[in-house]
Amino acid sequence: MNESKKLSVSAIKEGTVIDHIPAASLFKVLTILDLESLKSQITFGTNLYSKNLGLKAIIKVSNKFFKDNEINKIALVAPEAKLNIITDYEVVEKKIVQIPENVVGIVKCVNPKCITNHDEIVTRFTVINKSDVALKCHYCEKITDQAQMKILK
Ligand code: CTP
Numbered sequence: 674m675n676e677s678k679k680l681s682v683s684a685i686k687e688g689t690v691i692d693h694i695p696a697a698s699l700f701k702v703l704t705i706l707d708l709e710s711l712k713s714q715i716t717f718g719t720n721l722y723s724k725n726l727g728l729k730a731i732i733k734v735s736n737k738f739f740k741d742n743e744i745n746k747i748a749l750v751a752p753e754a755k756l757n758i759i760t761d762y763e764v765v766e767k768k769i770v771q772i773p774e775n776v777v778g779i780v781k782c783v784n785p786k787c788i789t790n791h792d793e794i795v796t797r798f799t800v801i802n803k804s805d806v807a808l809k810c811h812y813c814e815k816i817t818d819q820a821q822m823k824i825l826k
């Protein structure tokens with residue numbers, strides 16, 4: 674194998690490769706998928722060159738196959754992410770992520786006066802713009818846009 678063709682992060686035998694994550698969203702994606710609590714082997718790389726994204730990140734999770742509703746949550750911070758399902762070293766399926774209609778938990782409401790920032794209430798939003806993600810709070814109706822989006826742990 675030619676030096677320039679070597680994978681920056683080694684291939685995996687079984688599991689899920691999440692590719693085309695904007696580099697700035699890597700840690701948000703790790704949090705959203707709660708990968709910290711997973712016992713599977715996880716490798717990731719960031720600030721890798723990508724023709725389309727500029728700098729991208731990639732996450733490889735061995736022996737883990739996510740449910741669509743779990744994976745769609747990452748669309749909030751990585752709308753162009755692509756999932757590759759790997760079986761015996763081969764890519765057997767490719768999936769794109771889809772922005773959900775509603776977001777429960779995960780995101781903090783931008784409004785400092787919102788009840789969710791004072792009481793122990795799970796945040797709830799309606800997705801009002803799917804291309805440049807914007808979330809409308811169910812409680813205070815304020816809009817949290819992509820740039821303001823803070824991910825709750
Ligand atoms: N991959 C991996 N382990 C494997 C097979 C593939 O980690 N056993 C990774 C590759 O490194 C790549 C991604 O899975 O990041 C998708 O693989 P492939 O479809 O072969 O690559 P591309 O054609 O470049 O994919 P894309 O659809 O993103 O253009």
Ligand code: ZN
Pocket residue numbers: 782783784787788789810811812813814815
């Ligand atoms: Zn609110």
